[in-house]
Amino acid sequence: MELNAKIPPGPLKDKWSYYKDHAKLVNPANRKKLEVIVVGTGLAGSSAAASLAEMGYKVKSFCFQDSARRAHSVAAQGGVNAAKNYKNDGDSVYRMFYDTIKGGDFRSREANVYRLAECSLALIDQAVAQGVPFGREYGGYLNNRSFGGVQVSRTFYSRGQTGQQLLLGAYQALIRQVAAKTVHLHTRHEMLELVVVEGKARGIIVRNLDTGEIERHSAHAVILATGGFGKIYYLSTLAMGCNASAIWRAHKKGALMASPSWTQIHPTSLPQSGGYQSKLTLMSESLRNDGRIWVPLKKEDPRKPNDIPEQERDYYLERRYPAFGNLAPRDISSRAAKERIDAGFGIGAQKNAVYLDFSKAIREQGKEKIKEKYGNLFSMYQKITDIDAYAEPMMISPAAHFSMGGLWVDYELMTTVPGLFALGEANFADHGANRLGANSLLQACVDGYFVAPYTVSNYLAEEIKTGAIDANRPEFIAAENNAKELLNRLASIKGNKTADYYHKKLGKLLYDHCGLSRNREGLNYAIAEIKKLQEDFYANLAVPGSAQEMNGELEKAGRVADYLEVAQLMCYDALTREESCGAHFREEHQTPEGEALRNDEKFCFVSAWGWNGPDEEPLLVPEPLTFENVNLTVRSYK
Amino acid sequence: MKVFLKIWRQKDAKAEGKLVDYEMDDVIPHMSFLEMMDTLNEKLIVQGEHPVEFDHDCREGICGQCGVMINGRAHGPLKNTTTCQLHMRSFKDGDTIYIEPFRAEAFPVKRDLKVDRSAFDRIIGAGGFVSVNTGQAPEANSIPVTHEMAESAFDSAACIGCGACVATCKNSSAALFTSAKISHLVKLPQGKLEARKRALTMVAQMDRENFGHCSNTEACEVECPQHISVLNIARMNWEFAKAKVLK
Numbered sequence: 001m002e003l004n005a006k007i008p009p010g011p012l013k014d015k016w017s018y019y020k021d022h023a024k025l026v027n028p029a030n031r032k033k034l035e036v037i038v039v040g041t042g043l044a045g046s047s048a049a050a051s052l053a054e055m056g057y058k059v060k061s062f063c064f065q066d067s068a069r070r071a072h073s074v075a076a077q078g079g080v081n082a083a084k085n086y087k088n089d090g091d092s093v094y095r096m097f098y099d100t101i102k103g104g105d106f107r108s109r110e111a112n113v114y115r116l117a118e119c120s121l122a123l124i125d126q127a128v129a130q131g132v133p134f135g136r137e138y139g140g141y142l143n144n145r146s147f148g149g150v151q152v153s154r155t156f157y158s159r160g161q162t163g164q165q166l167l168l169g170a171y172q173a174l175i176r177q178v179a180a181k182t183v184h185l186h187t188r189h190e191m192l193e194l195v196v197v198e199g200k201a202r203g204i205i206v207r208n209l210d211t212g213e214i215e216r217h218s219a220h221a222v223i224l225a226t227g228g229f230g231k232i233y234y235l236s237t238l239a240m241g242c243n244a245s246a247i248w249r250a251h252k253k254g255a256l257m258a259s260p261s262w263t264q265i266h267p268t269s270l271p272q273s274g275g276y277q278s279k280l281t282l283m284s285e286s287l288r289n290d291g292r293i294w295v296p297l298k299k300e301d302p303r304k305p306n307d308i309p310e311q312e313r314d315y316y317l318e319r320r321y322p323a324f325g326n327l328a329p330r331d332i333s334s335r336a337a338k339e340r341i342d343a344g345f346g347i348g349a350q351k352n353a354v355y356l357d358f359s360k361a362i363r364e365q366g367k368e369k370i371k372e373k374y375g376n377l378f379s380m381y382q383k384i385t386d387i388d389a390y391a392e393p394m395m396i397s398p399a400a401h402f403s404m405g406g407l408w409v410d411y412e413l414m415t416t417v418p419g420l421f422a423l424g425e426a427n428f429a430d431h432g433a434n435r436l437g438a439n440s441l442l443q444a445c446v447d448g449y450f451v452a453p454y455t456v457s458n459y460l461a462e463e464i465k466t467g468a469i470d471a472n473r474p475e476f477i478a479a480e481n482n483a484k485e486l487l488n489r490l491a492s493i494k495g496n497k498t499a500d501y502y503h504k505k506l507g508k509l510l511y512d513h514c515g516l517s518r519n520r521e522g523l524n525y526a527i528a529e530i531k532k533l534q535e536d537f538y539a540n541l542a543v544p545g546s547a548q549e550m551n552g553e554l555e556k557a558g559r560v561a562d563y564l565e566v567a568q569l570m571c572y573d574a575l576t577r578e579e580s581c582g583a584h585f586r587e588e589h590q591t592p593e594g595e596a597l598r599n600d601e602k603f604c605f606v607s608a609w610g611w612n613g614p615d616e617e618p619l620l621v622p623e624p625l626t627f628e629n630v631n632l633t634v635r636s637y638k
Numbered sequence: 639m640k641v642f643l644k645i646w647r648q649k650d651a652k653a654e655g656k657l658v659d660y661e662m663d664d665v666i667p668h669m670s671f672l673e674m675m676d677t678l679n680e681k682l683i684v685q686g687e688h689p690v691e692f693d694h695d696c697r698e699g700i701c702g703q704c705g706v707m708i709n710g711r712a713h714g715p716l717k718n719t720t721t722c723q724l725h726m727r728s729f730k731d732g733d734t735i736y737i738e739p740f741r742a743e744a745f746p747v748k749r750d751l752k753v754d755r756s757a758f759d760r761i762i763g764a765g766g767f768v769s770v771n772t773g774q775a776p777e778a779n780s781i782p783v784t785h786e787m788a789e790s791a792f793d794s795a796a797c798i799g800c801g802a803c804v805a806t807c808k809n810s811s812a813a814l815f816t817s818a819k820i821s822h823l824v825k826l827p828q829g830k831l832e833a834r835k836r837a838l839t840m841v842a843q844m845d846r847e848n849f850g851h852c853s854n855t856e857a858c859e860v861e862c863p864q865h866i867s868v869l870n871i872a873r874m875n876w877e878f879a880k881a882k883v884l885k
Binding site for chain 1: 826
């Protein structure tokens, strides 16, 4: 199998224009005969569903939450990047492209990344027109802040709730179409199967989570915008319901998964405090604009942070990366924190955290200014920890956050199953081996508002004579039976261990062996242990009740069943990549200073994986990456 | 610490519900309230009982999916805090805690502590948006908005749609929720054009969903996790009256 990324011809800056100029169109009269399924109502899903419905397609939208507005895009705090250059600080589309591709450690496609930067301009316009209340200067113009990994200010923000405000814009656009009956929205529905008919994606099988009923839905194209799966680590910054099930079940129907092990471990989350814990709350990276990160110079220093004098503190990011300091990219900041914690300098009751200190910023700018910028984050911190961060430093720690990996897609965001598209965090496309802060909201929006309307139309142009897709075809019946079989199997084990028990065990294995740093021995050990855990899961899982009712435990069990498979693929992915790049740090491949050591000769490709069945090793299909516009350099933030 | 729980159990929308007693011996003050509920559910599952169904997702106070009545207060004893941000340190050893669903005619119970809040989506669908299609937007800086007005619009737009305002209101009014969206959009030039129509259609939808009327007790503002001010309700009333008169 060979992968074709379908990159348009021409110079980098003209590729997207070339694509738009040559993409096939669908006549408005034909659009209403064509149906599109969109799974997920986060930024990518809502924006795609709304935009396609505005164009005249018949859209069916699905989410597992009780309202489309609750999708986890809502929780993104810091901001969204755009190369508007409103700050007159030398920003440009090219510079943003370069920062993103370098931030991703040269493991993403040039053409995709350039398009992301190019479309960032229109996204800010779109959001403002929808009524997104971005932060503004006193003159009335839009304001920007800085984020990690760049030296310009290009991040637009709505206090610490940018994701919420962007999502509400997209949600309102979606609900407007729902009210106009151009979108049929199904909340509390979870996708269980992808239906493939004659090689094309033609529908999905879903479960109504309120009643347990199984439904078949058909369409001419299927879009998965189901987000990331960092929740596989159990303790993560993600929502409890975030999962890999939709993309994993599509993977088992032929869609390749790319770089599944590239998970961003976010440097500024709250540390774990006990085994009962369900979630690691994120503290926005924007805090690193004004917060300084440090640990005591002395191991196990018993003093309170404010009692430790300046000269006895190790501002390790400023020390190791003087050019970027506290705004070093996430992978580097997280690893630097882990290095100090592992070396015994961690702070807090469990010695698993570092300080994020605002005293200098408060001294220089005043408490009111800091409150205006980050007030909601400080009050959230106080609610969770009972500590006033205006008076003493925050304690922070790395936590699983964003999936750079996901379904492999080409330039059109189409997977290896024709008619199946993957948008937003669900795909592997723009971020390479490490995502820059404030690029995820951007990518989700750009995919949904600006890319899918062109590329999905280009696909649907070939479908105008197809006619309605019959959901009684044998492929639908088989997929439905498959879904029911798994549900009944999980519900009938009646063992004595909960889905969360297995999820926590799996998460610990992944944190220890496929997390911030990895090595051959650990990954092999993890694969063997995950297989054992999986056997135990199918022998001793406890799910009360049945599949024919509302059953939250059954939902969890289905997700964990998939996670146990995804985790094995993650380990294979990490094991076979004999280099370090971005978030993927193989201990065998590092410089004497402990920095990541890339191997461009052998590993300048994307690892796409095919499913070979539950007991077989996965099939590796490399997509070579060619760089015509940038030089592959050592990524230095020193 | 030890706590005694009295939790509302109800099999489905039609079944009759009742309070059921549970005891928790091993509660740690740093646990969140929902983690305490997780721990209870772990025990119930292993005993083969159906765990308590409750809504939750992000567990950082922003998705708006969680929300229960705790000792008769929406989201529990802390002011302006979602259920998921409440920690057991807010309770004492030996406390009895009543846990019930958000109650309102417009929020029917689905199972145990889960309620149907889709009425909120329909209120937004009645006009809680700017009618702009993808691709129509002008350059973002072409219409300046003062810093103060953008911040004020944000204050209204911060609503998370949890429904605590309805649950805590003796009339089950959705005035705070509806007014927050009306105010958010009318404060911005982009939303002004449709302000009159929006005020009429959103209020009409709110009435159709069987929410009660607002009688200005201001209980909603006290419980709102996002500090949404009752001044939004005053603004909604003004916009509504203006739209009626000028119609």
